[in-house]
Amino acid sequence: MPLRTAITLLAVSATALSAQAPDPAALMRRSREALAPIQRIVGQWEGDARAWEGPGEPIAVRQHEDVVFGAAGTVIQIRGTGRNPQSRAIVFEAAATIWFDPQANRVRMRTHRDGNSVEPEIEIRPDTIVWGFPVPGGRVRYVIALTDSTWHEVGHYERSGARPIQTIEMHLRRTAPPR
Template sequence: MRRLHLASAFVAFGLLAAAPAVAQVQQPAGSPAQREQVGALDFMDGEWRGTATTTMPGHTTVLAQTERVGSLLGGSVKLIEGRGYAADGSTQFNAFAILSWDERAGRYLFRSYANGYTGEYPFERTDNGFRWEMPAGPNAMIKYVAVVENGTWHEVGDYVAEGQPPRRFIELRLTRVGDTDWPGAGAVSPQP
């Protein structure tokens, strides 16, 4: 019996001694399914520039619009930042989104931050872009549809209320201007 306890102690010690070596093995971030699903949206990656035209009753505004899109965690998470600039160069609009794949639910997770609001909204990849939507009050939704192909990004947003025709309130027309190493570049070095 004593030999069994002694043998168990040696096995446990061996496992504990090996744990740091196992922990140091490089593992890619995210699962293969997460990297595959988020990677299917790599056509969005890069820096984009163009215009955003917003139309409200009796008023239209045109901003210089930029988007930058890149990945983190081995390509299993995509970050998106949009900025709208007035003619004087001041930032009039700034939005940020995090896109990932929920393997258990079999769907994209899309969390948006804009205008003091945040939420997680339905997101769907399409053959040539994406679509997403968010609630906009009782019996109303805002629906965004984007076509991203051949170096152009065309996105529209419609306010859709029950019993009313859809009302277009925003249109983005962007051109891809290049690659970006954002947000992965500039990581903190482990060296002092």
């Protein structure tokens, strides 16, 4: 009798859980809809960028961004590489993933660089992506302005009561359409 009761309870629990599970097709549709406002970022981009690592002149790089849909169009994967314009040596590499989180009902982002990762706050506006995260003494904030053929990104270090300090600026052009 105890084994039969356990099996019955297990079957009832499994049925209840499966009834609560989200419909995979509906979840994929919601994910794609949430990413639709920024789908124009998908493609290959290249252009000039400058990065400030402290006082003085910025470092100039030739920046390439490869952006693809992944997981059946439910995530956007970004891979950025900055190279020295003369030697072509890599001076900057980063990666990011943007996805819709159904439990939180919002778009999320995770970035990776130099062995570190952070999950910044992300705000999607028409033709603009704003993302940033806290750092000691303030926060870092990036604004990406997009058109079908251009990507202009500016980053700042912000401290309370002080003028923002520019950390990066990229002027990219689409070099290949989405794959």
